[in-house]
Amino acid sequence: MNTPPGTPSALPAGNGDPARADAAGVEATGEEATGETVVEHRLHPVTPLRRAWAPVAVLIGWAVHDPDQAQRQLTRLTTTSLLLGLAVLLPAAALYGFLTWWFTHFSVTGTELRIRTGLVFRRTAHIRLERIQAVDVTRPLLARVVGVAKLKLDVIGTDKKDELAYLGEAHARALRAELLARAAGFAPETAHEVGEAPVRPLLHVPAGVLAVSILLSGATWGSLAAAVVVPPLLWLATHSLWTVLAVALPLLGAAGASSVGRFVGEYGWTVGESPDGLRIDHGLLDRAHETVPPGRVQTVRIVEPLLWRRWGSPRSSGAESGKGWVRVELDVAGSSNSVLVPVAPREMAESVIARVLPGVAVPPALIRPPRRARWCVPFWWRGYGLAVTDRVFVARHGLLRRSVALVPHAKVQSVRLAQGPWERFKGLADVHVDTGANKTVTARLRDADEAVELLHAQADRSRTGRGEARPDRWMA
Amino acid sequence: MDDAGHAAEGGAAGWGGVTGSAPSRDEPVWTGLPRGLLRMRRLLLVVWLVPLTVAAALVPGLLAGPGWAVFALLPLGLLLWGWPMLGRNWLSWRYAERADDLLISRGVLWREETVVPYGRMQLVEVTSGPVERHFGLAGVQLHTAAAATDARIPGLDPAEAERLRDRLTELGEARSAGL
Numbered sequence: 001m002n003t004p005p006g007t008p009s010a011l012p013a014g015n016g017d018p019a020r021a022d023a024a025g026v027e028a029t030g031e032e033a034t035g036e037t038v039v040e041h042r043l044h045p046v047t048p049l050r051r052a053w054a055p056v057a058v059l060i061g062w063a064v065h066d067p068d069q070a071q072r073q074l075t076r077l078t079t080t081s082l083l084l085g086l087a088v089l090l091p092a093a094a095l096y097g098f099l100t101w102w103f104t105h106f107s108v109t110g111t112e113l114r115i116r117t118g119l120v121f122r123r124t125a126h127i128r129l130e131r132i133q134a135v136d137v138t139r140p141l142l143a144r145v146v147g148v149a150k151l152k153l154d155v156i157g158t159d160k161k162d163e164l165a166y167l168g169e170a171h172a173r174a175l176r177a178e179l180l181a182r183a184a185g186f187a188p189e190t191a192h193e194v195g196e197a198p199v200r201p202l203l204h205v206p207a208g209v210l211a212v213s214i215l216l217s218g219a220t221w222g223s224l225a226a227a228v229v230v231p232p233l234l235w236l237a238t239h240s241l242w243t244v245l246a247v248a249l250p251l252l253g254a255a256g257a258s259s260v261g262r263f264v265g266e267y268g269w270t271v272g273e274s275p276d277g278l279r280i281d282h283g284l285l286d287r288a289h290e291t292v293p294p295g296r297v298q299t300v301r302i303v304e305p306l307l308w309r310r311w312g313s314p315r316s317s318g319a320e321s322g323k324g325w326v327r328v329e330l331d332v333a334g335s336s337n338s339v340l341v342p343v344a345p346r347e348m349a350e351s352v353i354a355r356v357l358p359g360v361a362v363p364p365a366l367i368r369p370p371r372r373a374r375w376c377v378p379f380w381w382r383g384y385g386l387a388v389t390d391r392v393f394v395a396r397h398g399l400l401r402r403s404v405a406l407v408p409h410a411k412v413q414s415v416r417l418a419q420g421p422w423e424r425f426k427g428l429a430d431v432h433v434d435t436g437a438n439k440t441v442t443a444r445l446r447d448a449d450e451a452v453e454l455l456h457a458q459a460d461r462s463r464t465g466r467g468e469a470r471p472d473r474w475m476a
Numbered sequence: 477m478d479d480a481g482h483a484a485e486g487g488a489a490g491w492g493g494v495t496g497s498a499p500s501r502d503e504p505v506w507t508g509l510p511r512g513l514l515r516m517r518r519l520l521l522v523v524w525l526v527p528l529t530v531a532a533a534l535v536p537g538l539l540a541g542p543g544w545a546v547f548a549l550l551p552l553g554l555l556l557w558g559w560p561m562l563g564r565n566w567l568s569w570r571y572a573e574r575a576d577d578l579l580i581s582r583g584v585l586w587r588e589e590t591v592v593p594y595g596r597m598q599l600v601e602v603t604s605g606p607v608e609r610h611f612g613l614a615g616v617q618l619h620t621a622a623a624a625t626d627a628r629i630p631g632l633d634p635a636e637a638e639r640l641r642d643r644l645t646e647l648g649e650a651r652s653a654g655l
Contacts (some may be wrong), residue, residue, distance in 0.1 A: 156621065217618060333621065413622035415594045417589040424587070434622035452589075459591035463576050463651075 031144050040105040040116075042149050044166045047104075048097030106164055108178060110188045111154040113153060115162060125162050129183040130472045131155045133296045134335045135174050136163075137289040144287065151175060155336040155437075169465035179290060180276045185473030197274040205269040205342055212323060214262055216307040218401075223255040266342040273355055275475070280337065290337050292330075295470045297356055298411045299331040300340065302349065304402040328353065331437035357408055362385040366396050366404070369445035372426050376445055386443040386454075391465075393433055393458060395443040405441040407433055409458075409465030417455045419448065431455055504572035504579055513631025514566040516611040525555040547563035569579045571629050571637060576651070578618065578644065580627055592627050600644045602637050616640050 010014040031036040063070040063153040113127045134154040143149060149172040152163035167175065173196065180195040214220055231248040238244070251304065267284035277293035309324040326349045329340040341349055342357065350362050366385030383399035393412065396404045412433050431443045431453035534550035564584045572579040581589040597618055604614040614637040618627035632640065 130636070413620040413629065414592045414625040415588060416591070417587075419587040423586045432624070434620070434624040436621035438623050440622070440624045454589060455589060459577050459593060463593040463595065 008278050017134045030369050038109050039105050040107045043101060043164060044107075044168050044171070045101070045103055045148050046148055047166050048094070048101045051165065052340070062128070083357070086226035100102050101155055108175070108182065110182065111178060115164070117161075121370075123161070125158070127158060128154050128196055129179060132179070132183045132293060133333045134293070134337075135179060135291045135336070136337070137176055139169070141285045145323070148172075152178070154332065154336075156334050158334060176291065180293065183293065184276065184474065185471075188449065197276045199272040199274045201270060202355060203271045203341060203344060203348060205266070205344065207267060209268055209325075209343055210269070213308065213327075214259055217305055218307070220255075220259045220262075223251070223258045226249040228254040262342075270370075271341060271352055275473070278340075278356060282342075288337070290335065292332055294474045295472075296332050297330050298333060298407070298435040299439050299441060300353055300357060300403045300406045301329040301331075302353070302362065303327040304331060304404075306400045308343070330356065331435065331439050334438045335437075351408045353406070357392065357406065360391045360406065360408070362404070362406065363387070363389060363394055366394060369428070370447050373428055373445040375426055376423055376428060381445060382442045386446065388454070388458070388461075393441065393443075393461075395433075395441050397444065398445060406436055408439050408469075409461040410469040412437050412458065412462035412465070415458045415462065417451055419451075424448070433458065478603065478613065486638075502573055506570040506572045506579075506581075508631050509566060509569045509629070510630050510636075511615055512611050512612070512633075514562060515564045515644045516613065516631070521555060521558050521562060521605070526579070527556070529555065556601065571649070573640075573643070580629060588626075590625070590627050592618055592620060592625060593616045593651070594644065594647040597644060597648040600648070602641050604634065604637075616644075 002390070010334070013418055028330065051276045051373075054109050054176055084396060099119050100117075103119050104115070106113065106115045107435070108114075111129055115123075117123050132153055132155060134175060135155065137149050138151045138152075139149045143166060146166075147169050148166035150165040151167055151172045154156075163170075164175075177194065177196045177360050178191050180197070181191040182188065182298050186194055199275060229246065231244050234247055237246050241454070250261045265286075266282055269282040270278040270280070274291075276291055277296070280288075280290045280292070304324070304326050308326065324346065325343050326341075327339070327343055328349050329338050329341040331338060341352060344352070352361060353362060369381055369384050375386070377384075382401050383397055383402065385396035385404075387394040390399050392406045392408050394404060394406050396402060414434045416430060416432040416434070417429055417461045423429060423445070427448045428445045429448045431454050433441045433443075443451075488566040528551040529548050532551055533545045536547050538543035548579045562582075565582075568587075569585050571581070576595075577591050577593045579589065579591055581587075598621055599619040601619065602619040603617060604612050606618075608614060608631070612634060613631045614634040615628060616632060616637050617629075619625070627635075629640070
């Protein structure tokens with residue numbers, strides 16, 4: 001691979017390790033110069049069929065929207081015109097599907113995943129591998145039957161268009177391994193052979209526990225109660241079948257989504273750990289997989305609904321530390337999944353958090369706001385809490401449904417202090433900490449002097465915290 | 477109206493003195509906003525509210541009787557209240573470039589102070605609308621990876637805005653870090 005002089009100057013600055021970045025960049029440009037190692041691939045041949053249901057859905061939607069008109073049109077329809085229509089429509093749809101598939105290419109270079117698509121409007125996406133926040137491989141039910149999968153790289157700014165749908169299952173797995181190996185900083189020649197990193201299972205959620213946890217959450221019962229109570233009341237009030245149906249169906253849908261839907265989605269939840277980072281697998285019908293490379297987690301939240309607290313292992317004397325079940329959520333920039341563990345005993349959840357955020361222990365006790373905070377937020381002021389360790393900023397809110405958010409100092413983008421007139425009268429202030437996943441963690445109702453102190457100390461900590469963070473290319 | 481203006485400045489100056497005596501911590505050197513911004517905002521206030529006052533006095537006064545002209549007190553009151561408020565708000569805006577981060581402080585009733593480490597800046601924007609351009613003003617807006625970061629400095633001198641932009645970009649590159 002001959003490298004023309006002066007190529008490193010075209011590189012972006014600030015990738016942590018300039019020497020490594022230079023080397024990778026030179027290789028990449030070398031590849032492009034020789035043009036032999038960049039191989040373009042097409043998606044799996046079943047891809048054109050994935051939109052096959054769309055025209056049918058449009059027809060059904062039209063029929064439901066305007067039944068009279070649809071019936072009139074149907075009676076006018078003769079066999080010949082039907083056949084004629086099909087003879088035109090089917091080849092046209094097939095041609096469109098084929099052409100979009102034919103003109104969609106993707107390739108993996110030393111530093112980027114490139115997706116080239118579009119028949120009329122050309123679109124080329126270059127996704128930088130070192131900016132990967134997570135890799136998702138999803139297999140919806142139908143795709144599982146056919147044996148294909150979707151692959152998506154979560155990078156800030158990518159959207160639905162940037163997913164590779166569909167790939168053969170084996171191909172998707174191999175591609176994920178290769179992308180992760182390249183993003184980790186393996187040399188391009190060896191990235192093929194690295195293969196999948198070994199996984200060490202951390203946690204598996206049994207189906208029984210998941211079912212009980214869903215039965216114990218307020219959202220399930222609230223939506224069920226609404227679905228049962230509201231339609232009869234509405235019937236008594238209006239005696240109009242259409243009104244009742246229009247209200248009852250969405251309510252039933254919401255009830256189903258919050259109970260059965262959640263169970264199906266979170267069934268078989270497995271969290272594993274590999275050198276490539278965190279692996280999350282879940283789903284009963286649609287299987288989803290997410291790999292989050294090391295150092296990509298922006299926030300971790302421990303959520304503790306009221307009814308889960310006394311559940312699970314026998315409760316200890318310390319009410320503050322709690323023993324029950326918790327749910328753990330995580331924020332990764334650009335990723336749509338926000339659950340790390342749907343339900344687990346507290347100790348197990350904390351051991352998982354210790355793997356996700358290395359060296360971080362969840363502080364056992366948080367400091368409440370001063371007592372005068374009750375004049376700003378009656379009762380609920382007791383739910384607020386704050387703790388700062390050398391690695392994380394921890395803030396709690398909620399009295400019945402407690403939620404504790406942990407932000408590593410290195411992930412803090414900006415710190416803000418806000419104070420309203422009433423808070424100032426009481427000598428209190430809020431401190432907001434903004435993270436890269438577009439989430440803000442707030443320590444509410446702190447003493448004003450403490451808040452000013454915290455603002456500046458936190459800014460210093462987040463600036464210096466970056467120095468200890470791992471590089472973007474985690475194997476480098 | 478002149479009276480109101482003087483009174484406002486007197487009051488506002490006193491208030492500024494109060495914040496000036498805030499506890500000093502590695503002494504950030506605060507910079508206020510240029511007077512042009514206040515002038516522009518007050519002029520806009522007058523341009524909108526004086527014709528409104530006249531209209532509110534004349535239209536009901538002529539059509540429904542002189543008593544109805546009291547409606548003019550509403551925009552007039554708004555004008556007299558807004559004049560000192562703009563002054564106080566203008567005084568409350570200030571920013572400081574420290575060695576490693578930028579501080580922006582603002583607000584009178586709802587106070588807000590933002591700290592953005594230079595290494596987290598993704599993009600620095602200089603904006604200037606037609607009215608602002610006429611008054612020789614430009615705003616600087618900082619973007620980080622978090623959309624909640626609300627770090628903007630309105631109404632700077634264009635030269636100062638450009639200097640700030642260049643300096644922030646330079647410092648941001650030197651301390652740059654990923655997410």
